[in-house]
Amino acid sequence: MELKREICFSLPDRHNAIAYVISGRVLVNADGRGQMVASEHALALHGSGGGRVVFQPFQSARLVILSGPEIDEPVIAEGPFIMNQLSQIEAAFSRYRSGGMGRLEPLLEGD
Numbered sequence: 001m002e003l004k005r006e007i008c009f010s011l012p013d014r015h016n017a018i019a020y021v022i023s024g025r026v027l028v029n030a031d032g033r034g035q036m037v038a039s040e041h042a043l044a045l046h047g048s049g050g051g052r053v054v055f056q057p058f059q060s061a062r063l064v065i066l067s068g069p070e071i072d073e074p075v076i077a078e079g080p081f082i083m084n085q086l087s088q089i090e091a092a093f094s095r096y097r098s099g100g101m102g103r104l105e106p107l108l109e110g111d
Helices: 086-097
Strands: 007-011 015-030 033-038 041-046 051-069 076-078 081-083
Touching: 007 015, 033 041, 076 086, 081 086
Parallel strands: none
Antiparallel strands: 007 051, 015 033, 015 041, 015 051, 076 081
């Protein structure tokens, strides 16, 4: 979304959000605190009591906002993989090593 003026929303209790700024700069106000988020950076937000979140751009900015309820499950992170169980992480590494996840060609400088 391209943000040209201030927007706000309520983040429900036990919900999380992440705001990733693609370009520009955005001031994010939540729970009485402000945080400047620059281009190519992200900010994680945690809902505690249905707080109001305000996004205020400096000039125009492009950003992505993702939100959803907390995941009340175990989380295991290893390398680029995030799963619920260690056995799932091991299986993902095995698939990766065997080529089962495909291949991405690296981008050349300037692409």
